[in-house]
Amino acid sequence: MLAIMAQVFGGVTLNRDFLKARVNAEYFFSVDVLDYLVKKGATYREAHDTVGIMVRECLDKGVSLKSLSAKELKKFSPLLGEDVKKLLNAEASVRGKRSLGSTNPTLVKAEIRKWKKRLK
Structure with a gap:
């Protein structure tokens, strides 16, 4: 099995620039924001709902999560602080x-x- 996998993936080359651009789309890291909220005391359900609303509103307004001010973050949850932006990569x-x-x-x-x- 390992020999087959080595043959299948042995010649694979990755376009690092393409992958890096895709993987750094910050909405990709919304689960990290969810984990942040749970660690701060929110229930999983509350955190899930909060992140969903936050992402939807940002998408609707065409703004990034990182662009939200401290006041805007607190509107979604009093548990959200500016430090959450460090998680978006x-x-x-x-x-x-x-x-x-x-x-x-x-x-x-x-x-x-x-x-x-x-x-x-």
């Missing part, structure tokens, strides 16, 4: 994950080391 998103199997680079490297040893 790929690097913060992957580093913010902590569970096994997540995208956190430290955890990914540990899994790679583990599997390299196992597969020898």
Whole structure:
């Protein structure tokens, strides 16, 4: 199976600029805003509703989440602060994950080391 996967993906090349542009679309990170709200004390349902309303309003007005002022953020939830804007990028998103199997680079490297040893 590994040999087949190596053949399938061995010749794949990635257009990093294209991928970076797509992955940094800030609405992609709305789940990180949801997690932020839950960590601040909102229930999952409240956080989900808040983020949904916030994203919909930004899309309707043609503005970005990062462009919202502190006052505008508080309109959506008193738990939202300016610091939430730091979460709206790929690097913060992957580093913010902590569970096994997540995208956190430290955890990914540990899994790679583990599997390299196992597969020898």
